[in-house]
Amino acid sequence: MAITVVGSVAFDSIETPAGRRDRCLGGAATYFSLAASFFTDVRVIAVVGEDFGPAEQSVFEARGIDTQGIEHADGKSFFWEGSYLENLNEAKTHATELNVFGTFDPKIPPAYGDSDFLFLANIDPVLQRRVRQATPNAKLVAGDTMNYWIKDHKPALLEVLKGLDILLINDTETRMLAGNPNLVQAARHVLTLGPRMLVVKHGEYGATLFHKSIPKGQESESFRAPALPLDEVTDPTGAGDSFAGGFFGYLASQSELTPGSFRRAMFYGSVMGSFAVERFGTERLQELTREEIDHRFRLFRELTHLD
């Protein structure tokens, strides 16, 4: 089944211990779309500026991603500049320019109407909610957010959470959203805010899936997928969005969603995140093959398999 995703399509300038890239294609919706496109049809809603040209367009087209919903506006695209010089697990933001995203009013092309899956990538929760309300027929809705929205736009974010089936955020965001330093307790609290599943991403340590109502002492109702111990991390940008794309893309590719589907989806999320960080920006995702993905899936399986 097809996924509609709304989120940022942007240009990023990134510095890591491995080097520097200026104004490479980025944005949450970009990473998500590329990762999910290996599993199912993907349709993007975003806005770009005049700096988004044929080269950027072709990155989406090469993966068969539907870009009808990418609006071209006057001005410049969303721009982010950040570095990971001291800590590969946490970006230091040097500049964020909303540009055309500042006045974005998302419109959903009629051709997107039969998307059963909706992903609200990291973006202003006011826009996330507007897209959610405009897609009442979506059967499974997942979303992401970040510390900035949790801290300074909580009321709008809480409205978004009410409309989500699955929320994907990291450890720090989970604790911040719940106001509780204990991860399990924080997860339990977040699951009272709307979503019936919470995926907490642990960076290089994998991710944990929490289900609604974890009875005390029954912690096996969560599921943990590992990350591969990585030899070289070139650029962590987009790892979380790529995780989300692999996770949600795999789910959308299944005719039936069983507990096993969600477990495998967690592994595919980890797999896509592990590829994304191997090169700068979207470079690795652009030249990836499904064979490589399934090979690494088997590696991950082996990495934690007991018998």
Next chain:
Amino acid sequence: MAITVVGSVAFDSIETPAGRRDRCLGGAATYFSLAASFFTDVRVIAVVGEDFGPAEQSVFEARGIDTQGIEHADGKSFFWEGSYLENLNEAKTHATELNVFGTFDPKIPPAYGDSDFLFLANIDPVLQRRVRQATPNAKLVAGDTMNYWIKDHKPALLEVLKGLDILLINDTETRMLAGNPNLVQAARHVLTLGPRMLVVKHGEYGATLFHKSIPKGQESESFRAPALPLDEVTDPTGAGDSFAGGFFGYLASQSELTPGSFRRAMFYGSVMGSFAVERFGTERLQELTREEIDHRFRLFRELTHLD
């Protein structure tokens, strides 16, 4: 097969967000012994002072641990005071008093002579090496250390590493020992220093086993065991030593060591670490049963099982 362990038997004063305990029984060899005693015979080498009385002795005896090698010296036992108020993953040390450990000269009782397994718990590497040299017949030797010895006693520590089959340390210690911030590269370097296996403990995220000579692109030669997402962590003291006790105790209980044995040992290590933190000091390990251990082992297995 029996394990001989050398390390500290101590008194700890601990403060955590859950409360405070003064002068409770602690020390690396204590946690290790209690955890390993659920799997095999354990024999301790340590030194204690006059403050170590029948109450402390009975904690070892109740678990059938051989204490012939615990020397009773004039003066006070090793004492450590620390807190985890800001970060449950890292202790802040307020006081360390070596006391009787300052002049300790470990002696190995003749009855320990047929121990096939030797564990060098965290202690001055000079003492670790002396015990290693006095037990030439040990068939499998594992050990632990800490940042203090890596930083200020590296030459002595490097001598110890040459005599180890397995080293168990945490992420930070691995990076520090190798002088490399990338965990996989650091692990590879540590495996050139003596041990043929390295277990890196990740605290609440589990642990990874690295084998000697990880060929590039063959990262499945490592194995990752999860930790259970914990609802309540009361006191992290001894989690790493309890992991080591579960890991090495399980190995010593096996008639043959296969790759599967090491994988299960990693899970048993995680299981014992997860119990240790549930209450202050050794409280939880003292009243644990093998049934509870195997129940949690199955929970852990379920937590990461894919099919």
